[in-house]
Amino acid sequence: MPYNLARPKKFSLTKFFLPPKFALTNISPVIVPETAPPAIGSRTAPVVALVGGPNVGKSVVFHRLTGAYAVVSNYPGTTVEVSRGRGRFCGIEAEVVDTPGLRSLLPLSDEERLTRRMLLDGTASLVVNVVDAKNIDRHLPLTLQIIETGAPVIVLLNMMDEAERVGLRIDLGALESELGVGVLPCVATRGSGIDELERRIHAHLR
Ligand SMILES: Nc1nc2c(ncn2[C@@H]2O[C@H](COP(=O)(O)OP(=O)(O)O)[C@@H](O)[C@H]2O)c(=O)[nH]1
Numbered sequence: 001m002p003y004n005l006a007r008p009k010k011f012s013l014t015k016f017f018l019p020p021k022f023a024l025t026n027i028s029p030v031i032v033p034e035t036a037p038p039a040i041g042s043r044t045a046p047v048v049a050l051v052g053g054p055n056v057g058k059s060v061v062f063h064r065l066t067g068a069y070a071v072v073s074n075y076p077g078t079t080v081e082v083s084r085g086r087g088r089f090c091g092i093e094a095e096v097v098d099t100p101g102l103r104s105l106l107p108l109s110d111e112e113r114l115t116r117r118m119l120l121d122g123t124a125s126l127v128v129n130v131v132d133a134k135n136i137d138r139h140l141p142l143t144l145q146i147i148e149t150g151a152p153v154i155v156l157l158n159m160m161d162e163a164e165r166v167g168l169r170i171d172l173g174a175l176e177s178e179l180g181v182g183v184l185p186c187v188a189t190r191g192s193g194i195d196e197l198e199r200r201i202h203a204h205l206r
C-alpha cells in the first residue's frame with residue numbers, strides 16, 4: 001500500500017499544546033530595553049565624570065548626585081561597564097558618569113585605558129577627582145596627572161571622617177592654591193559636602 005502523505009482526517013494540533021502550568025505566561029519575562037542607551041556625551045547635556053582610584057567612594061558620590069536613575073552599560077566600542085545617571089545641579093541637568101577606578105594615567109587594564117580616554121578626548125565638561133583623604137599622599141600623583149590633562153577638575157577629598165579619625169588634618173586652602181583647582185571636603189556616606197559639590201558643579205556648568 002503506498003504511503004499516504006495526506007493528513008489523517010482526525011489529526012488535531014491541540015494534543016501538542018502545553019498543559020496550562022507550562023504556559024508561556026508562567027515564564028518570568030525578560031525585559032529587553034527597546035533601544036541601547038545613547039553614547040556618553042551624545043546627549044545635549046554636559047558630562048560630569050567621577051574619576052579616581054579604586055575604593056575612594058566614587059560610586060557612593062555617584063548615587064548621591066544621580067539618585068535612583070542610573071543605567072549600567074558598556075562604554076561604546078568596549079566591554080567596560082560604566083554607570084551613567086542624570087544629575088540636576090541648581091537647575092542645570094548633566095550626565096554623570098562613574099568611571100572605573102584608575103591607579104595612574106599609564107593604564108594597565110582596559111578599564112583604566114577607558115578612563116584615560118575619557119579624560120583626554122574632551123568627553124567630560126568637568127572631572128570630579130575623588131580622593132581618599134586618609135591616603136592623600138598616595139592619591140596626589142594621580143590628581144596631578146589628571147590636572148595636567150588640562151581637563152577642568154574639582155578635587156573631592158572624600159572619607160574626611162576616616163582622615164580625622166587617624167588624626168590627619170589637611171590645609172584645604174594651601175592644597176587648593178598648590179593644585180590651582182577647587183578642593184572640597186566630603187563624607188559621601190553621610191552626604192556631607194555633597195551640597196557644596198553640587199553648587200560648584202553648577203557654577204562650572206552654567
Ligand atoms: N568612612 C567612609 N566610608 C566611605 C565614604 N565614602 C565611601 N565609603 C565606603 O568606601 C567603600 C568604597 O566605596 P565605593 O563608592 O564603592 O568606591 P569606588 O570604588 O571608588 O566606587 C564603600 O564601602 C563605601 O561605603 C566616606 O566618606 N567615609
Ligand SMILES: [Mg+2]
Nearest residue numbers: 058059060098
Ligand atoms: Mg565604584
